[in-house]
Amino acid sequence: MxxxxxxxxxxxxxxxxxxxxxxxxxxxxxxxxxxxxxxxxxxxxxxxxxxxxxxxxxxxxxxxxxxxxxxxxxxxxxxxxxxxxxxxxxxxxxxxxxxxxxxxxxxxxxxxxxxxxxxxxxxxxxxxxxxxxxxxxxxxxxxxxxxxxxxxxxxxxxxxxxxxxxxxxxxxxxxxxxxxxxxxxxxxxxxxxxxxxxxxxxxxxxxxECGCSIERIMPGLLGYKDKLDELFQNDDQLAVNCPRCGTKYELTRELILDFAKRVEEARKQAEGGKS
Missing domain, CATH: 3.55.30.10 (Hsp33 domain)
Structure with missing residues (x-):
């Protein structure tokens, strides 16, 4: 059938x-x-x-x-x-x-x-x-x-x-x-x-459906952008689980630094627009 x-x-x-x-x-x-x-x-x-x-x-x-x-x-x-x-x-x-x-x-x-x-x-x-x-x-x-x-x-x-x-x-x-x-x-x-x-x-x-993504998880890690050695503990990748659904994401130092750079650029553009 x-x-x-x-x-x-x-x-x-x-x-x-x-x-x-x-x-x-x-x-x-x-x-x-x-x-x-x-x-x-x-x-x-x-x-x-x-x-x-x-x-x-x-x-x-x-x-x-x-x-x-x-x-x-x-x-x-x-x-x-x-x-x-x-x-x-x-x-x-x-x-x-x-x-x-x-x-x-x-x-x-x-x-x-x-x-x-x-x-x-x-x-x-x-x-x-x-x-x-x-x-x-x-x-x-x-x-x-x-x-x-x-x-x-x-x-x-x-x-x-x-x-x-x-x-x-x-x-x-x-x-x-x-x-x-x-x-x-x-x-x-x-x-x-x-x-x-x-x-x-x-x-x-x-x-x-959770709607989670690396982009949504990344902001919680920005506080470690200057302490990546402490965060990664000599590993090349960092496994982060979504707290809502458990999906695992593999992050690298480059991903975090690139995201931090884009956040900073967006902040400067916003401040420039206000002035």
Whole structure:
């Protein structure tokens, strides 16, 4: 049998449930998960099954949450767990149509509680990032996002992992039907579009993509341009990993010096233009 090609993007619908005053976010995440596994192949990495599943769930629920928020916001979540002692990281943007994440298992500090650290940057408003910290249950991202809504947004939400890699997040709006929301289960969610009056508000699309490059990593190394012997430790190349996705870049002294020269030239041109 000929297999259906996997779509390039995961499309997430934002749907208002009339008379219940709830917002339903739903998407089918095979495209994102496919690109995630291709990325792991490139890195020659493999996670334990429970960690792999949790990271995919986190990518899905954060993508749903992104779709409920203004377009200009970028969200980054880090979850630090006691057992297993591991960090999960995921970040995404509706403007860039991307979501990316990584599992950290080495040199992870042991917290006294399971904590989710959420950061929001609004590029339209500028200013410092908004930060919040939420205590979460153990290894279940669907419960993590529910805890985030309850403690940070101070409104309830329900998250469901459906068959065929579909996920659904239903968030309360003002004057929501509390009893209806609390009684939802997977079966009722599967029938929701048939039994409730709904309206699609918008559709956004996302893919698993970091957007990292040598050009984006290099600025963090400019402070070493006069201390390259200390940085390279007699090696010809320096391996630098992207902290967001783990992609490895091989840098040379010449690359760093050339980048520093171009930054300095750009700075002088900018100063000349002002004068």
């Amino acid at each position: 000929q297999q259906e090609p996997v779509a390039e993007y995961t499309k997430v619908e934002s749907i208002f449930v009339r008379h219940r005053n709830c917002l339903m976010l739903k998407g089918q995440f095979t495209p994102i998960f496919t690109d995630y596994y291709l990325h792991l192949l490139d890195l020659k990495e493999e996670h334990k099954e429970n960690l792999d599943t949790a990271l995919k769930d986190l990518l899905a629920v954060l993508t749903l949450h992104l779709t409920s928020r203004p377009w200009a916001e970028t969200h980054a979540w880090t979850v630090n767990l006691r057992a297993p002692r591991v960090n999960f990281f995921a970040t995404g943007s509706s403007v860039n149509e991307n979501i990316v994440g990584k599992v950290f298992t080495k040199d992870v500090r042991e917290p006294d509680r399971n904590l989710l650290y959420a950061q929001v940057i609004d590029r339209d408003k500028g200013g410092d990032p908004q930060l919040s910290t939420v205590e979460v249950p153990e290894l279940d991202p669907c419960r993590w996002v529910e805890a985030y809504y309850e403690q940070s947004d101070q409104r309830p939400a329900r998250c469901f992992k459906m068959p065929n890699e579909e996920y659904v997040l239903i968030a309360a709006q003002p004057d929501f039907d509390e009893e209806w929301l609390n009684e939802l289960d997977e079966e009722k969610v599967a029938q929701l579009l048939q039994v409730e009056e709904t309206k699609v508000l918008e559709t956004r699309k996302y893919k698993f």
